[in-house]
Amino acid sequence: xxxxxxxxxxxxxxxxxxxxxxxxxxxxxxxxxxxxxxxxxxxxxxxxxxxxxxxxxxxxxxxxxxxxxxxxxxxxxxxxxxxxxxxxxxxxxxxxxxxxxxxxxxxxxxxxxxxxxxxxxxxxxxxxxxxxxxxxxxxxxxxxxxxxxxxxxxxxxxxxxxxxxxxxxxxxxxxxxxxxxxxxxxxxxxxxxxxxxxxxxxxxxxxxxxxxxxxxxxxxxxxxxxxxxxxxxxxxxxxxxxxxxxxxxxxxxxxxxxxxxxxxxxxxxxxxxxxxxxxxxxxx
Amino acid sequence: xxxxxxxxxxxxxxxxxxxxxxxxxxxxxxxxxxxxxxxxxxxxxxxxxxxxxxxxxxxxxxxxxxxxxxxxxxxxxxxxxxxxxxxxxxxxxxxxxxxxxxxxxxxxxxxxxxxxxxxxxxxxxxxxxxxxxxxxxxxxxxxxxxxxxxxxxxxxxxxxxxxxxxxxxxxxxxxxxxxxxxxxxxxxxxxxxxxxxxxxxxxxxxxxxxxxxxxxxxxxxxxxxxxxxxxxxxxxxxxxxxxxxxxxxxxxxxxxxxxxxxxxxxxxxxxxxxxxxxxxxxxxxxxxxxxxxxxxxxxxxxxxxxxxxxxxxxxxxxxxxx
Numbered sequence: 001x002x003x004x005x006x007x008x009x010x011x012x013x014x015x016x017x018x019x020x021x022x023x024x025x026x027x028x029x030x031x032x033x034x035x036x037x038x039x040x041x042x043x044x045x046x047x048x049x050x051x052x053x054x055x056x057x058x059x060x061x062x063x064x065x066x067x068x069x070x071x072x073x074x075x076x077x078x079x080x081x082x083x084x085x086x087x088x089x090x091x092x093x094x095x096x097x098x099x100x101x102x103x104x105x106x107x108x109x110x111x112x113x114x115x116x117x118x119x120x121x122x123x124x125x126x127x128x129x130x131x132x133x134x135x136x137x138x139x140x141x142x143x144x145x146x147x148x149x150x151x152x153x154x155x156x157x158x159x160x161x162x163x164x165x166x167x168x169x170x171x172x173x174x175x176x177x178x179x180x181x182x183x184x185x186x187x188x189x190x191x192x193x194x195x196x197x198x199x200x201x202x203x204x205x206x207x208x209x210x211x212x213x214x215x216x217x218x219x220x221x222x223x224x225x226x227x228x229x230x231x232x233x234x235x236x237x238x239x240x241x242x243x244x245x246x247x248x249x250x251x252x253x254x255x256x257x258x259x260x261x262x263x264x265x266x267x268x269x270x271x272x273x274x275x276x277x278x279x280x281x282x283x284x
Numbered sequence: 285x286x287x288x289x290x291x292x293x294x295x296x297x298x299x300x301x302x303x304x305x306x307x308x309x310x311x312x313x314x315x316x317x318x319x320x321x322x323x324x325x326x327x328x329x330x331x332x333x334x335x336x337x338x339x340x341x342x343x344x345x346x347x348x349x350x351x352x353x354x355x356x357x358x359x360x361x362x363x364x365x366x367x368x369x370x371x372x373x374x375x376x377x378x379x380x381x382x383x384x385x386x387x388x389x390x391x392x393x394x395x396x397x398x399x400x401x402x403x404x405x406x407x408x409x410x411x412x413x414x415x416x417x418x419x420x421x422x423x424x425x426x427x428x429x430x431x432x433x434x435x436x437x438x439x440x441x442x443x444x445x446x447x448x449x450x451x452x453x454x455x456x457x458x459x460x461x462x463x464x465x466x467x468x469x470x471x472x473x474x475x476x477x478x479x480x481x482x483x484x485x486x487x488x489x490x491x492x493x494x495x496x497x498x499x500x501x502x503x504x505x506x507x508x509x510x511x512x513x514x515x516x517x518x519x520x521x522x523x524x525x526x527x528x529x530x531x532x533x534x535x536x537x538x539x540x541x542x543x544x545x546x547x548x549x550x551x552x553x554x555x556x557x558x559x560x561x562x563x564x565x566x567x568x569x570x571x572x573x574x575x576x577x578x579x580x581x582x583x584x585x586x587x588x589x590x591x592x593x594x595x596x597x598x599x600x601x602x603x604x605x606x
Binding site: 016017019024027028040051052112114115118139141142143144145146147150151153154155159160161162163165174176178179180181182183184185186187188189190191194199200201202204205242243244245246247248249250251253254255256257258259260262265266268269270272273275276277278280281282283284 | 379392415424531543552584590592594
């Protein structure tokens with residue numbers, strides 16, 4: 001039986017929690033250029049794996065482990081559409097057992113262009129990677145659209161499920177999937193190939209490679225592709241995008257913020273209850 | 285401008301979808317618009333109820349099969365192709381996102397998910413939505429083919445639409461799709477009770493400031509003692525200190541309780557999004573400069589576990605006295 005080919009597409013994002021209030025205000029105040037919002041300056045902030053993509057990457061490793069125990073082969077590939085900041089993550093993935101690692105170079109930010117991101121991923125799949133299963137996170141910042149998995153699936157003519165929690169390969173070319181649907185937790189069987197967008201899965205943290213693993217794969221190649229290599233005109237698609245951000249606003253969430261006084265935790269709890277919570281709690 | 289609201293009555297989410305669409309049409313959608321509702325149904329016995337739920341007077345009924353998004357997209361694409369409908373509206377959630385994205389892709393249109401509002405102008409549509417994990421609101425202009433827009437979860441909790449009259453324009457049977465279904469052996473499992481935080485009236489939310497699994501357990505126990513539901517921030521769930529279904533925030537549940545007590549969470553926007561609809565927020569945190577302190581109605585600056593345990597004792601005693 002041939003190996004199950006899994007491709008995981010991931011994104012590296014700025015750590016939004018590390019930005020200062022002033023950065024958000026500056027992003028809101030920046031003037032729009034050519035009808036498109038400039039966005040918030042995030043270049044100095046540390047990068048993190050999008051949390052749902054991290055789950056997808058670890059889920060693929062566990063699928064591979066489970067299949068190996070049954071004597072079945074799995075071929076893992078990792079893809080990111082983005083800049084050089086993705087390469088340390090790709091190297092880590094190679095050390096963890098991913099056989100293939102590729103990056104589609106994009107000089108322009110695709111943060112608010114899910115259709116362009118999806119176009120690049122779908123073209124990569126069509127032009128040779130040819131996976132049986134495409135895994136990715138169900139959404140990522142800063143655009144938070146959740147549309148990319150479906151846009152990729154539509155371009156490929158594949159089925160897609162989002163907010164996936166568990167994946168179990170079946171003996172034939174199908175997978176059994178648990179996912180959140182509009183009306184509850186759904187268990188469903190899909191035929192491969194398909195796209196699965198991982199949500200709040202229990203598997204949430206990517207394992208760490210050993211130094212030995214890193215050394216063993218330190219010469220493994222990362223394929224760097226341009227949009228043109230895949231037949232995608234990234235700049236052109238961005239110019240003709242049908243959904244364009246033009247402005248960002250900060251959100252004033254301030255409430256009264258009354259501070260409760262007291263000498264000890266017990267005294268503060270009593271004051272909180274007596275002055276603010278008693279009536280509310282009685283009504284609940 | 286014409287619009288079509290899409291109500292998928294083939295799954296158990298029709299009422300929530302109707303609430304979201306109804307509220308959005310009343311308060312979230314502006315401009316010179318005339319719309320109809322495309323109601324997908326599976327069972328003839330559901331038709332009357334689904335028509336009542338429709339948020340527009342004009343209704344088109346389409347008999348279809350549940351969990352066949354590929355078929356629904358085909359039917360919507362035919363509407364987009366044959367009739368001049370520049371705006372399709374979907375309730376938020378996995379189903380709406382799939383239909384909106386696939387329809388936009390197939391019709392060379394635009395997709396925007398989780399819209400807070402839509403303004404329909406003579407030349408373009410303008411939508412606003414949360415971006416940067418709810419740190420900001422972005423304004424987006426949509427152009428090209430049909431705009432396929434899903435609605436933000438904040439519209440889900442409104443009342444059901446109560447239009448006095450509906451005109452059923454058509455009722456077609458589209459169940460005879462010869463294509464093989466994409467999904468097999470479909471089994472809908474009820475979510476565990478702990479996952480139903482969206483409807484909570486009294487909620488305690490714990491953050492990473494609890495310090496350890498033990499700290500989280502103590503806060504959860506205090507929540508139980510005071511009769512509150514219990515949720516956590518993402519870092520807590522990521523550390524496997526609680527199941528993922530307790531997650532509150534952008535990547536989890538959005539709640540709108542009467543009272544929310546936040547313990548040991550800084551109140552980052554990604555979490556705050558999940559509780560900002562709370563009628564009253566009390567925060568307990570050691571850092572008086574944490575965002576949650578200024579974004580709460582009342583705050584205690586102290587050790588969260590110690591204060592919440594004292595508070596649980598006081599509330600439990602007050603309830604026993606009643």
